[in-house]
Amino acid sequence: MKKEILKYLKEYTYDTLMIDRLIVSSFLYSNKLSVERNELILYYKILETDIDEFKVLKEFLAIHKKVGFEELIELFEFVISPEDKVVTGAVYTPNYIREYIVKEAFNQITLSPETKICDPACGCSGFLLTAAREIKKNADISYKSILENNIFGLDIQSYSIERSKILLNLLALSEGEDCEEINIQLFHGNALSFQWDQNVQNFEGFDVIVGNPPYVCSRNIDDESLELLKNWSVCSSGHPDLYIPFFQLGIELLRNDGILGYITVNSFFKSINGRSLRSYFQDASYDFKIIDFGGLQIFKSKNTYTCICLIQKSKGKLKYTKINSIRQLKSKSIPFNIVEYESLEYENGWNLQNSILINKIESIGQPLGKKYKTRNGIATLNVTDKGLKELESMSNVIRIS
Numbered sequence: 001m002k003k004e005i006l007k008y009l010k011e012y013t014y015d016t017l018m019i020d021r022l023i024v025s026s027f028l029y030s031n032k033l034s035v036e037r038n039e040l041i042l043y044y045k046i047l048e049t050d051i052d053e054f055k056v057l058k059e060f061l062a063i064h065k066k067v068g069f070e071e072l073i074e075l076f077e078f079v080i081s082p083e084d085k086v087v088t089g090a091v092y093t094p095n096y097i098r099e100y101i102v103k104e105a106f107n108q109i110t111l112s113p114e115t116k117i118c119d120p121a122c123g124c125s126g127f128l129l130t131a132a133r134e135i136k137k138n139a140d141i142s143y144k145s146i147l148e149n150n151i152f153g154l155d156i157q158s159y160s161i162e163r164s165k166i167l168l169n170l171l172a173l174s175e176g177e178d179c180e181e182i183n184i185q186l187f188h189g190n191a192l193s194f195q196w197d198q199n200v201q202n203f204e205g206f207d208v209i210v211g212n213p214p215y216v217c218s219r220n221i222d223d224e225s226l227e228l229l230k231n232w233s234v235c236s237s238g239h240p241d242l243y244i245p246f247f248q249l250g251i252e253l254l255r256n257d258g259i260l261g262y263i264t265v266n267s268f269f270k271s272i273n274g275r276s277l278r279s280y281f282q283d284a285s286y287d288f289k290i291i292d293f294g295g296l297q298i299f300k301s302k303n304t305y306t307c308i309c310l311i312q313k314s315k316g317k318l319k320y321t322k323i324n325s326i327r328q329l330k331s332k333s334i335p336f337n338i339v340e341y342e343s344l345e346y347e348n349g350w351n352l353q354n355s356i357l358i359n360k361i362e363s364i365g366q367p368l369g370k371k372y373k374t375r376n377g378i379a380t381l382n383v384t385d386k387g388l389k390e391l392e393s394m395s396n397v398i399r400i401s
Helices: 003-012 016-030 039-044 051-063 069-078 082-088 095-106 126-138 143-149 158-174 223-231 245-253 272-284 355-362 385-392
Strands: 117-119 151-155 185-188 206-211 254-265 286-292 306-315 318-322 337-339
Touching: 003 016, 003 051, 003 069, 016 039, 016 051, 016 069, 016 158, 039 158, 069 126, 069 158, 095 126, 095 206, 095 254, 095 306, 117 126, 126 143, 126 151, 126 158, 126 206, 143 151, 143 158, 151 158, 158 185, 206 245, 245 254, 245 272, 245 306, 272 286
Parallel strands: 117 151, 117 206, 151 185, 206 254, 286 318
Antiparallel strands: 254 306, 286 306, 318 337
8 A cells, every 4th residue: 555645544534434534535536426215324424515624635646546446455454553453353354365264164165045144253244255255156035135144243343344334334335225224233342242142133153254363462452352261271381472262263163164264473383372273184084174374474564474274164184285375375276285183182283294204203312302391492692701601500491513
């Protein structure tokens, strides 16, 4: 996104309603969309009679002449305050990632008018937008019907739910459906304690769960969520980050044979706080595909190591691949290596590349941790002679030269 756009928004206002009106109106005017009936979008539309706001809108459109759905989602994500981003872990997921996950998930089920898709940490609902579009391609039904019957979302921030409603209403409007009201099943609440069966009539589980679980490290988790982590068995080792319970949460919300598709950090392969999650997966032995991005950076705003996880709620194999370019993800087929669950050690971390050979090597000799007392890792240090002598006198530090 252009720097001048972000600079303009920063200098314009911090008022959420005014920002949302500007973003929504820029989408409407740049796409030449008229709206006459949709009450939600009419509320946010800036009219020519709103003299001051309309002047700002024209200035904004002079900078950003075309606002499509991806720009709309990015703008909504951008105007989340830095403080909230630390707590909620909100981050824009690129369209090609969303499309890959949704299409792969849909390939594993039979779409019907009763199919239910959920994002339990939906943010501004980029994943739900992609899912709705994919359903529309495969079914001769209106967006109003899709949004009211097939799409479900939940988020801890009320403004994210409001922006989700805006985004999905604009999707319908862009396809000629100027509906007075669309009752989208979007809810405000904490996913770690939300009772879907009390909020969705005749709830029997979802067919598909997709999303980008919150990128919040343990030290930044809010007090309520920190207490709720105790209710999830996958959070019983180390200091779990917030994305970890979303695996168990998602799988438990699925119907049998349903499928979960996440883009998330890959630290659970090896981390101490991922130990219980690894044990959970090994005990369940689900049909599980992992696409590891390794050092490939997917998110513009975060320097993190990620993977795509596709888990079907049925017995199967663990399949793993590591890719080094986005081009590979966009290819028609990606080769996977089968990793036997029995060959993995949840206690010491998963070796997913050449797992049999690596496990044999690691089984030889005595582990370093049994010979020396260490913390969570080993660090190389550049210190003064005096500092070096002090460090060498400490029994819990190992120096590598």
